[in-house]
Amino acid sequence: MLEFRLVQGSLLKKVMEAIKDLVTDANFECSSTGFSLQAMDSSHVALVALLLRSEGFEHYRCDRNLSMGMNLNNMSKMLKCAGNDDIITIKADDGGDIVTFMFESPSQDKISDFEMKLMDISSEQLGIPESEYQSIVRMPAAEFQRICKDLSSIGDTVIISVTKEGVKFSTRGDIGSANIVCRQNTSVDKPEEATVIEMKEPVSLTFALRYMNSFTKATPLSNSVSLSMSSDLPLVVEYKIADMGYLRFYLAPKIEDEEEQS
Amino acid sequence: MGIKGLTKLLADNAPNGMKEHTFESYFGRKIAIDASMSIYQFLIVVGRTGSEMLTNEAGEITSHLQGMFSRTIRLLEAGIKPLYVFDGKPPDLKKEELAKRLSKRVGATEDLAQAIETGDKADIEKYSKRTVKVTRQHNEDCKRLLRLMGVPVIEAPSEAEAECASLCKNGNVYAVASEDMDSLTFGAPRFLRHLMDPSSKKVPVMEFEIGKILEELDLTMDQFIDLGILCGCDYCESIKGIGGQTALKLIRQHGSIENILENINKERYVIPENWPYQDARCLFKEPLVSPLEDLPEVKWASPDEEGLSTFLVKENGFNQDRVTKAIEKIKAAKNKSSQARLESFFKPVVTTATPIKRKLYTAC
Numbered sequence: 113m114l115e116f117r118l119v120q121g122s123l124l125k126k127v128m129e130a131i132k133d134l135v136t137d138a139n140f141e142c143s144s145t146g147f148s149l150q151a152m153d154s155s156h157v158a159l160v161a162l163l164l165r166s167e168g169f170e171h172y173r174c175d176r177n178l179s180m181g182m183n184l185n186n187m188s189k190m191l192k193c194a195g196n197d198d199i200i201t202i203k204a205d206d207g208g209d210i211v212t213f214m215f216e217s218p219s220q221d222k223i224s225d226f227e228m229k230l231m232d233i234s235s236e237q238l239g240i241p242e243s244e245y246q247s248i249v250r251m252p253a254a255e256f257q258r259i260c261k262d263l264s265s266i267g268d269t270v271i272i273s274v275t276k277e278g279v280k281f282s283t284r285g286d287i288g289s290a291n292i293v294c295r296q297n298t299s300v301d302k303p304e305e306a307t308v309i310e311m312k313e314p315v316s317l318t319f320a321l322r323y324m325n326s327f328t329k330a331t332p333l334s335n336s337v338s339l340s341m342s343s344d345l346p347l348v349v350e351y352k353i354a355d356m357g358y359l360r361f362y363l364a365p366k367i368e369d370e371e372e373q374s
Numbered sequence: 375m376g377i378k379g380l381t382k383l384l385a386d387n388a389p390n391g392m393k394e395h396t397f398e399s400y401f402g403r404k405i406a407i408d409a410s411m412s413i414y415q416f417l418i419v420v421g422r423t424g425s426e427m428l429t430n431e432a433g434e435i436t437s438h439l440q441g442m443f444s445r446t447i448r449l450l451e452a453g454i455k456p457l458y459v460f461d462g463k464p465p466d467l468k469k470e471e472l473a474k475r476l477s478k479r480v481g482a483t484e485d486l487a488q489a490i491e492t493g494d495k496a497d498i499e500k501y502s503k504r505t506v507k508v509t510r511q512h513n514e515d516c517k518r519l520l521r522l523m524g525v526p527v528i529e530a531p532s533e534a535e536a537e538c539a540s541l542c543k544n545g546n547v548y549a550v551a552s553e554d555m556d557s558l559t560f561g562a563p564r565f566l567r568h569l570m571d572p573s574s575k576k577v578p579v580m581e582f583e584i585g586k587i588l589e590e591l592d593l594t595m596d597q598f599i600d601l602g603i604l605c606g607c608d609y610c611e612s613i614k615g616i617g618g619q620t621a622l623k624l625i626r627q628h629g630s631i632e633n634i635l636e637n638i639n640k641e642r643y644v645i646p647e648n649w650p651y652q653d654a655r656c657l658f659k660e661p662l663v664s665p666l667e668d669l670p671e672v673k674w675a676s677p678d679e680e681g682l683s684t685f686l687v688k689e690n691g692f693n694q695d696r697v698t699k700a701i702e703k704i705k706a707a708k709n710k711s712s713q714a715r716l717e718s719f720f721k722p723v724v725t726t727a728t729p730i731k732r733k734l735y736t737a738c
Contacts, residue, residue, distance in 0.1 A: 155399040156715045234390060238720035320713060346719050364714040 117171035121200035128188040130330035137233045140180045159362040168356030181233035190226045245340040246313040247274035253337040257328035264321040273316035304335035318366040327361040376554040378606035383618035391587030394578040401453030406538040408552035409458040416441025417506045430691040450707040459534045467609040522682045524675035536560045536661035559602035599658045609654035611646045677704045
């Protein structure tokens with residue numbers, strides 16, 4: 113059986129809100145080290161990878177590796193019933209086909225049990241190798257969200273270019289064009305407000321803004337976001353989840369030349 | 375047409391072999407389309423009310439052009455690369471089926487005339503649908519239109535479905551789109567239905583994967599072909615009284631039509647005389663298709679604006695503004711940089727965790 117108790121229940125609610133529009137069904141993988149999920153959107157352009165390490169839970173028990181198939185919209189519906197300060201416990205039995213979400217109010221005067229049916233989901237898992245990225249940009253998450261939102265009112269795609277000078281987001285549409293440059297800025301009061309650019313090589317890639325906007329729904333999870341880019345790899349947009357893990361989005365770039373697919 | 379009741383049989387017995395996908399998720403994919411089937415649909419659906427069809431000034435039908443033009447643009451706008459395959463000479467075995475269809479059409483034409491006389495609208499609708507026939511001229515018109523649009527066209531030596539399946543097996547295209555379940559018995563690894571349905575219908579594309587279907591039915595490809603023949607195909611009669619479910623049971627029990635014939639109760643089931651099931655099987659297994667090395671290189675080119683204008687506006691009475699706008703759409707679709715997929719960067723892996731419960735959950 114498995115049982116996890118998460119004091120910061122709102123965290124799980126935020127994770128669901130961030131990913132439920134991108135993927136409909138997903139398998140949650142549970143092992144002794146943590147709770148994880150990998151799922152692609154239906155067109156296989158974007159991928160969500162979530163990791164919540166066991167250390168971050170107040171109580172974590174997982175006897176053997178298990179995979180739980182859930183419809184994310186349904187899971188989100190259930191988690192919406194939890195209060196923001198509630199403690200959430202997830203429970204499931206080895207042989208069963210349901211998962212239980214238990215919500216406890218902070219003062220312990222209200223306890224709710226929600227049971228959800230599990231699903232059999234045959235999803236393809238991709239092996240994502242650890243890579244060195246040519247450029248990594250870390251910036252305030254709210255700033256990134258604002259940029260994506262602003263640019264998508266002008267165009268459909270964004271070109272992200274990292275140079276020594278900074279990171280440039282540009283787009284072009286029927287009504288005109290837009291360029292936003294963010295320079296490195298570390299002289300701020302709080303470290304999460306900094307913009308840090310680690311560049312080994314300059315890189316410039318094009319992405320669909322539709323997906324970027326969807327990723328920024330994870331903004332409530334973290335004050336800062338990091339964008340990792342290499343010319344031959346998908347973009348990684350990472351939101352760190354304090355003390356527990358991360359929520360990462362991978363996005364395949366747009367390419368100019370027609371590639372041969374078999 | 376196709377294999378009788380196969381869709382339902384698969385939905386009941388191999389639900390994991392079929393999956394719904396959105397139309398948009400096929401961007402960037404090359405897809406072989408059974409053109410004759412699409413043209414037939416256009417003639418039935420596009421701009422027809424009762425026995426009246428869309429026509430040009432000379433009174434020639436243009437429904438197929440209208441349909442082919444707008445649906446192909448829809449595909450191109452979604453980033454799909456269509457490759458149309460036209461039927462060649464029908465195999466000898468199909469002649470009987472074709473003769474049957476012809477006589478049905480003749481019957482329907484008479485009924486239609488009667489319905490028009492009595493003015494029964496429901497009957498006019500019913501019979502005019504049945505009188506629809508795809509002529510050589512329709513096919514030639516569509517080929518000309520597609521070439522002007524810059525969309526590749528392949529002429530199959532025989533059945534278009536077989537040619538599509540062969541292209542898909544060879545990896546020239548990602549999938550085959552048709553409404554005819556024959557494509558599966560011809561061995562198309564990936565087969566799509568409803569790709570050409572109008573967007574207004576909002577039907578998701580149904581994708582069939584033959585590998586998964588065989589695995590789930592626990593049949594070999596040869597047995598699957600036998601199953602198709604037993605269900606009823608275009609090439610020979612089937613045994614009266616044996617439907618999909620029984621056919622599947624018999625194939626699972628006996629393994630092949632030969633063994634079934636030996637063991638079946640001949641009093642109860644009447645086997646057609648001189649039943650050419652072996653020829654039909656041969657046709658599915660080794661259909662006449664273009665040799666792979668002879669395949670012309672398929673290319674998606676820029677549209678011929680002047681040519682389209684002449685053909686559609688001057689010769690077939692299309693509205694100039696609409697055609698100009700449509701050409702703009704084709705050009706815009708061509709210029710869009712294409713979206714890559716994650717699989718081009720990361721390779722699939724097999725997961726080790728056991729699911730809590732392997733429970734069949736089907737949406738359909």
